[in-house]
Amino acid sequence: MSNFKNECYRMDNTVVSTGTEGKTWGGGSQPLKSSYGKMMMWFFIVSDALTFSGFLAAYGFSRFKFIDAWPIADEVFTHIPFYHEPAPMIYVAFMTFVLIMSSVTMVLAVDAGHEMKKAKVTFYMFLTIIGGLIFVGSQAWEWATFIKGDYGAIQTKGGNILQFGEYVEKDGEQLFKRVAIKDFAIEAAHDVREQHQRKNGIWFMNEGSLPSYTVDEVMHGLEANTNVLVRTQLINEDGEKTVLTREESLRQIKENGKSVVEGANLHVNEYGTPLFADFFFFITGFHGFHVFSGVVINIIIFFNVILGTYERRKNYEMVEKVGLYWHFVDLVWVFVFTFFYLV
Amino acid sequence: MADHAHKLEILRGLIKFKSNTQKIWGVLILLSIITAVEVLLGIYKPEWGRTVFLGMKALNWIFIVLTIVKAYYITWDFMHMRDETKALRRMVVWTAIFLICYLLWILLQEAGYIFEIYDKGYIKRDF
Numbered sequence: 024m025s026n027f028k029n030e031c032y033r034m035d036n037t038v039v040s041t042g043t044e045g046k047t048w049g050g051g052s053q054p055l056k057s058s059y060g061k062m063m064m065w066f067f068i069v070s071d072a073l074t075f076s077g078f079l080a081a082y083g084f085s086r087f088k089f090i091d092a093w094p095i096a097d098e099v100f101t102h103i104p105f106y107h108e109p110a111p112m113i114y115v116a117f118m119t120f121v122l123i124m125s126s127v128t129m130v131l132a133v134d135a136g137h138e139m140k141k142a143k144v145t146f147y148m149f150l151t152i153i154g155g156l157i158f159v160g161s162q163a164w165e166w167a168t169f170i171k172g173d174y175g176a177i178q179t180k181g182g183n184i185l186q187f188g189e190y191v192e193k194d195g196e197q198l199f200k201r202v203a204i205k206d207f208a209i210e211a212a213h214d215v216r217e218q219h220q221r222k223n224g225i226w227f228m229n230e231g232s233l234p235s236y237t238v239d240e241v242m243h244g245l246e247a248n249t250n251v252l253v254r255t256q257l258i259n260e261d262g263e264k265t266v267l268t269r270e271e272s273l274r275q276i277k278e279n280g281k282s283v284v285e286g287a288n289l290h291v292n293e294y295g296t297p298l299f300a301d302f303f304f305f306i307t308g309f310h311g312f313h314v315f316s317g318v319v320i321n322i323i324i325f326f327n328v329i330l331g332t333y334e335r336r337k338n339y340e341m342v343e344k345v346g347l348y349w350h351f352v353d354l355v356w357v358f359v360f361t362f363f364y365l366v
Numbered sequence: 367m368a369d370h371a372h373k374l375e376i377l378r379g380l381i382k383f384k385s386n387t388q389k390i391w392g393v394l395i396l397l398s399i400i401t402a403v404e405v406l407l408g409i410y411k412p413e414w415g416r417t418v419f420l421g422m423k424a425l426n427w428i429f430i431v432l433t434i435v436k437a438y439y440i441t442w443d444f445m446h447m448r449d450e451t452k453a454l455r456r457m458v459v460w461t462a463i464f465l466i467c468y469l470l471w472i473l474l475q476e477a478g479y480i481f482e483i484y485d486k487g488y489i490k491r492d493f
Binding site: 055056057062065066068069072073076077080081083084085086087088089090091097111112113116119120123124126127129130131133134137181182183262343346347350351353354357358360361364365366 | 386387390391394397398401402404405407408409411416426429430432433436437440441443444445446450451453454457458461462465466469470473474476477478480481484485490491
């Protein structure tokens, strides 16, 4: 228990001795053999874990509510920077590895702190910060790609999403390959609808950016390209989205098509139900904010280490406490990864 | 400092490490292997994974179990829960597990009910 004595020694420097040391309620003793700061960090982590599980449970609620029509993550997150073939999972696996790796450097920093090796703590804290920054950057890129979208879709009056594709033969098998709206829609020569802006009407009335095509233009394109078929949100027994026949495709777009959707935001989502996009932005956003604040806290501690604050304190417990928070951020990501990308 | 004694074995003593640093790298390798398995299963989605078991696809059960295994090693070895007292461990872990299980049960139960309402056509949402 030399740590305990250390603690008391430090206390004597700052707090007036009460004369009740050694008694249970006399102060200075550590319930659960854990310091006040560390225990409070654990309690904060419990409450934050409950917050995150509240979000993920709400996501599960919405998903089970639309269990037969939820977007398939493998078709949504298929992008890798500078590589143009669809490759599901790879990028997010990279992000996961970066975060686990930064957790490892953090725990190595804590370990070096126990051995009072200032240079090592500095080095590992630096690596942890870099890992955190790479992760936040990747997250931002993932968001940008999701917001931009890739194929475009038609939203029906009932709010459902209709996507497009065609059957292509690959290795003797008929595969359904997605087709982007811009590859088959026929742009009307005239009849360009102008975006309603504030300067053209009443000062408080305007509208969001217009999609590149109108429903009519997509309809003309669909009529002209006889190979293009419509795919609905519904998942069939093979775990794939239902592809409609040619006649049914034309009928759906003609009778139910209401607006063209490109990419995803809080209102619409070309990959399926808008709830998917809402939860994606909210949960990964909340997690990303945790990573960001973790990086800021790590930077503060990093400078404290360099300045020798903990060297003078003869104790690197502060590194251990921010370490707990940092590992918790990694822990949450493990669950977000499973529920957004795998399951 | 001598009082920071770490428990240096994982997998119930199957693997014993010589130092804390060595244990950290060992746990990293374990977590990487689990993640790699998850990613490979996620990419190739084997046929047997679609068998429904207890109301969910077998593959999804595997993903959830592997996630909990990963969470265990992050908490136990990276966050040093293994070295804390039993009381602190239970206070943190059981509180969270109990409340999360309750929340999940009640929300998923209710969502299943709403799905049925839509599915049986009491409310029309495809038009």
